[in-house]
Amino acid sequence: MLGSVLIANRGEIACRIIKTARRLGLRTIAVYSEADARSFFVRLADEAHLIGPAPAQQSYLRIDTIIDVARRTGAECIHPGYGFLSERAEFAEACAANGIVFVGPPPAAIRAMGLKDAAKALVQKAGVPVVPGYHGMRQEPDFLRQKAYEIGYPVLIKAVAGGGGKGMKRVDRVAEFEAALASAQREATGAFGDPRVLVEKYILAPRHIEIQVFADSHGHIVHLFERDCSLQRRHQKVIEEAPAPGMTEEMRRAMGAAAVEAARAVGYVGAGTVEFIVDAREGLRPDRFYFMEMNTRLQVEHPVTEAITSLDLVELQLRVASGEALPFSQDDLRIDGHAVEARVYAEDPEREFLPSTGKLWALRLPSGEGIRVDTGVEAGGEVTPFYDPMIAKIIARGSDRGEALQRLARALGDTIVAGPKSNVGFLKRLCQEEEFARGVFDTGYIDQNLAKLGAVPQPPSPNAIRTGALHLLKRNMEKLRSSLPSDAARDPWNANDAFQLVGQRHFSLPVVTDGEAATLIVEWHDEQPLVQGSNATDPDRNQVIPADGAVLVLDQGRQTRVALYDPFDVDLEHLDEGGTVRAPMHGKLVAQFVSVGDRVAKGQRLAIMEAMKMEHALVAPVAGDIVEVSAVAGAQVEEGARLFTIQAEGEPA
The missing domain is CATH 3.30.470.20 (ATP-grasp fold, B domain)
Structure with missing residues (x-):
């Protein structure tokens, strides 16, 4: 058995490899970027070495740097995990050239x-069936469009290099082919440095x-x-x-x-x-x-x-x-038996699964019979915009499929992720869907059932708003009481006391929930405040997480941020921005379709942004004229950065 292993990866898979390697008696060596300096896998390894800045191209994808660390530390082998360099032949060759065993x-x-085209030709010779399609070298758009017509729609455009769904587009009509091809080639170039695609019959x-x-x-x-x-x-x-x-x-x-x-x-x-x-x-x-x-x-x-x-x-x-x-x-x-795994991601199902970032104010992962959790993050850690936003994998095993699904649904119900938005509630609904439980599904099942699964825009949960507001109100009252002498008289004019001469004691409480203002009515019952419309006088504190002056309320896995309204904390810069398009998160602007002076329709695509390996279309919120463009294709942009300004039709210049 080899005596030491360097893990050329990060997060959950690095932790997974380290645990097995240490059980087998191997010395474990981690490498990490500046963004991962305080990560769990760095502490878990026997030793860890910094390899560069946060962007993967400057750290986890640097073959020379990783090989240098392996040589300096005496690593006998390198385990690449998955992603990053795991399927790069030149990395395996560099290991061999330096006398290091590549675990792969x-x-x-x-x-x-x-390369998918060469691989299909190879396995076809070995008698393995392949999907009908064009797997050749020609890449002219008109030629590929003709091949798609000959194959028959729907077709699938797929990047020749790489995998993971990047550079893959389903096309149902000839009118969609050109845009889908350009998007697939753009993703393929960005992810693999190779724009070539193949076209196959969509099954x-x-x-x-x-x-x-x-x-x-x-x-x-x-x-x-x-x-x-x-x-x-x-x-x-x-x-x-x-x-x-x-x-x-x-x-x-x-x-x-x-x-x-x-x-x-x-x-x-x-x-x-x-x-x-x-x-x-x-x-x-x-x-x-x-x-x-x-x-x-x-x-x-x-x-x-x-x-x-x-x-x-x-x-x-x-x-x-x-x-x-x-x-x-x-x-x-x-x-x-039977086993089922759910991938818990920091993403917002209600916003087309847009990746979510930020501090993990709370993280509680499940345990129990038949439950396994693989994770690489901890409460207090950060989900950054630089890498895949996976938080954990929850695996449930049972004697049969029904038992495994029941255990997984219970485990997801016990999971708390607070800070970034997560897909926990969505996953639980998915596990409990009758059709999925009966085994009646295919790869289009989720897209066909988004509304039923709660993966569409929804108004804030009234129950969550009331629960959060009541928690904040009680916290503020406790702070006020603790700051006064024990014999101090109660001020009858205190707004939070709701003193009045006649009628039910009550007052209005303005709050901000997920950026939207609301006003709640608070009543007094037996000297205790109660938000009007609430069925309980005390929230479930296990589901209410303090977060930087606000609270995060989790209701069936769905997160709502609630804060008391502060009239002195108004973002004047962003008021009345109906024609402003901002970056939904940190990422790269990979394509730009409009310039200053262009007239656009509401919903028209303005640009494509790539964040956490996925492309997101930025569209015009109103019809009008482009009066400002603040970023160009190829630029890295911060979350919230203003990218386009549109003067709406009918507005004065």
Whole structure:
């Protein structure tokens, strides 16, 4: 067994690798950016080394810097985790050139599977079915549009390099093709440095089912069964499970054999995942699955495979990298129970899942029978705009799928994330949806049920506003009482006392909730304040979190920020900004479509902003003339920065 490992990654996966490596007796070495200096994984490792500023291009993607740290610390191997450098053949080659073991497949295997067009041609020769489409070299827009017409709509445009849903666009009509192609190429260039795409037939009623494979350097290759990753939004996985609902033994054997042959075709070593798209219009049939790509690394969702096989995949990676043979054959492997994983993200489902950043004022993650949590953050930590906004993975295992889903729903109900907005409430609703519970879903399920899942704009929760206001009022009253001498007389004219000569004692309480003003009526009952309309005289304090002069109220996982109105804290600069477009968060302006003097319609696209790996369209809030442009394509912008100013139609110049 190797004696030391450098983890070329961060956050949750770095913590995951460190825990297994330390259990096996390896010395663990972390690398971190300036933004991660106080992160949990930095403290968890035996030693940690700064490698650069916050942007990944200047830290976690610097091959030379990471190799230098590995050499200076005597690291015998490097584990890349997932993302960042995990699928970069040149990184594996740099490790080999410096006498360091790369915990992953050979560079040739990474390179062979790194380009989707070449990978499809390779596995097709090995007898693995692929989706019909154009996988050639020509990239002229008119040519690709013609190929899409020949394939037949709907089609899927996919980046040739990389994965994770970046550079992937579904196109339903020819009129949408040009804009979708430009967006896919832009994302692909930004994420992988390669704008090339392929065009494939979009499978109707698709299920996304992947096979975990494992190979050693002695010629042994096995599969560890399947995972269903069909619950997605924007081609990003949301909930994963193993085994796949509705899977038959016949289809499992066929898919497993195809995955093993795909791995064998590239001389694979280590952990890998072969991803398939399945035409599920008539259930899961062994003649209706098609190769999509192979991820030559550990997957985010690997814990569900660990849960049903009782294997530690990171341990197996380290043992295989040490030259050991797999300790089992295909016939030794069995499925035991069912497991489901939910990805908890700092994002706002009500604003098209826009990533959310900021301080974690509170974080409570679940525990209990059948529950596992993988995380890399702590209460008091920060979700920054520089990296993936994952907070935790919550994995539930049960004797069957029903029990696993019930445990996951309960665990999500016990989860508290306060500070950045989160998708906890959305995930819980998803787990409890009847169709999903019955196994009736495909990759379009979330997009087709956004309103039912609460992932659409909603007014603030009245109950949350009342609860937060009452908490703040009582806190202020306690502060006032504590500041007075014990024998001080009560001031009958104190506004918070609501003294009056006749009638029910009450007063108006102005508050600000998520940036919107509201006025509540507070009444006195038995010398205690009660917000009018509230059913309780005391809030559940486990769901009310103080946050910098305000409170964050969590109601079924949905967060509402409540503060008492302060007339001296008015943002005069931002008053009456109906024609101003601001950056919704820190990110990069990757495309700009208008200039000063242009006339725009309400809802017209003004620019594209990229934040946390995703593109977001900025649109005109009103019709009118562009009178100011404050940023250009390629610029990094701060959250709240003014980008465009529109003089609305009918307004004086």
